[in-house]
Amino acid sequence: MKIVQRSRKIIHIDMDCFFAAVEMRDDPSLRNIPIAIAGRSERSVVSTCNYPAREYGVRSAMSVKKALQLCPHLTLVPSRMAQYQQASQKIREIFSRYTQMIEPLSLDEAFLDVSDSSLCNGSATRIAEKIRQDIFNELQLTASAGVAPNKFLAKIASDENKPNGQCVIAPNQVESFVEHLPLKKIPGVGPKTLQKLNRKGFNTCADVRAADIKTLVRQFGKFGTSLYRRAHGIDDRQVETERERKSLAIETTLMEDIESFEQCMQVVEKLLPKFKERLSKVEDRQIKSQGVKVKFDDFSQTTVENSCDELQQGMLATQLHKALERGEGKKVRLIGLHMGFKSQQVVQINEPQLSFDLK
Template sequence: MRKIIHLDMDCFFAAVEMRDNPAYQNMPIAVGGQGRRSVLCTCNYPARQFGVRSAMPNHQALQLCPTLIILPIRMQDYRDVSKKVFSILHRYTPLVEVVSIDEAYLDVTNCPLNGGSATYIANAIRHDIYQETQLTASAGVAPNKFLAKIASDENKPNGQFVITPETLHEFVRTLPLEKIPGVGKATIEKLHQLGLYTGQDAIDYGETALTARFGKFGQLIFERAQGIDNREIVLYRERKSIGVEKTLIENIIGFPDCWQTLKSLTPELQRRIAQKKAFNRIKKLGVKIKFADFTQTTVEQQAVGLDMGVFQALLEKGLARDRTQAVRLIGIHVGLETINQEQQLRLPLEQTTSE
């Protein structure tokens, strides 16, 4: 059995605001856009007592809680805290899956720290996070991802919950089906209509009947109801190329026109490479040509930077592959050197969802 931890910061954006301005501690606050049509990113527990929730439109939240203070989003500050949190997680294992800015899965099956106990590891991580950021996190410990995710919610905020291989079956037997990630409002209504409320109900109903009713998702519900989830931790997926292409309004023919088009694409390519800070990772250049009959060809050559001479040679070579046809699309791209595993694991994805 694997040992998976789901770690989730408690009302993250709002928690950062309360930390930085203790006067907010006992007041209902939220973080979100400032326009009337904006929605809240997250809110603190005093606000939740009024029924305010994340993703709620501002005007609705203010109706429920007229004293609610909606603070502007300070994304750079949240990102800085997030980086610190993820650096703590990586002290325990390199197997960290970034779910969002404040949420991660860790596979600690082979982690030797804290006596190899996932429960103690989760405790230690939450302790470290509090010591170093003055923020609380909740954790779920389980033999797989979906159970760890459900578990992290059980004793929120500032708590943790453990599902062991021994308690797993009892836990899923009584598990309300709406707690299975992916089971939304529409699905749960259908399940309830069939008289299915718990994991045990789904098992009794049977795999064949569930699949007939819900397709592939029915099979997933059947698996989850038995506590099965074989999904691995997904590490940061690295970008291996960056490109720009343009479908022409009218087909063009001949090198000069194609070259003009290609040159017009380079500022955007440069911008995208700069955005990914990838200039020093360029290892090859490529040109893609799609002909009028939709056949396409790609030519590439090794290079250490953007080199218009190389692009020119590649375009000539590509066009030479079919001189009879007009061209309907031209694209250029760079192939990138992959960063080693150690480095890429230190790059949390930048997402903005928070709970």
């Protein structure tokens, strides 16, 4: 399977522990102690933490209770979202000095396509260095960067030399870089998928590269094709300057764990009015699915999703019941509702079009 790609220059910029870094910048007394951005309740969840906290095993999405067990002297800092958004806007302004091809992924990371830039003599490596230096000089924050021929590799590269580092994968280095890449580093390969891959003898990209694509598709379905492409360093996705909303969700972490279906259904019913309100603001989007998310007291979670073209409240009870069955009696700490939307491109393709006789 020979796939020829146009050579591109993609940069992935990822801020280092962004929320925590803003807090440490604004309050120097926090710089050398373990801190986490989180509420003070034991049921709160860590948004992010600084590197001293990570040395104790504290991680994003971890419960505050667990974080304090790992690091009893952890300092909990309340979130200041307005300040993070303000810093993010300034970072984006810095990006725009170098290219208009910017795809924000969140407040603290983005893809940049500098393929056609003449700045720094057209060197993506130098551009990435300049961007990181500008961010530090103007905001006193550090960023890491990955430079590569495509988005997949650039994102992985940005994590190679964190914090405050940079990794460059030149086109002639792609083969050697991906060959021994652990599959767990491929975006989208979560713990369960990784277990399935490992059971079938796939641990690194080299294992996948040695397999026939038909075998991969037979064993893993559509994911097999994607896996084959990533293992060969192939990713033809463009940097999207305008990202369309693909979903809408609402969720709540409960003050106390609950376990009965009736209790959980009451939570769903309380979420519905706000969910409908948010849904009314995106009436231009066509619905393709709805789902119920449940996170259990051991932090495992499941989502039950079904196809539909409008919100079906009657389906929510069935979805919740199925989600609870998967929990096998575990108590529930979080419940959420989710709505998926059709791609605008798919919608346009499916609309009636003019036909022409091209004989």
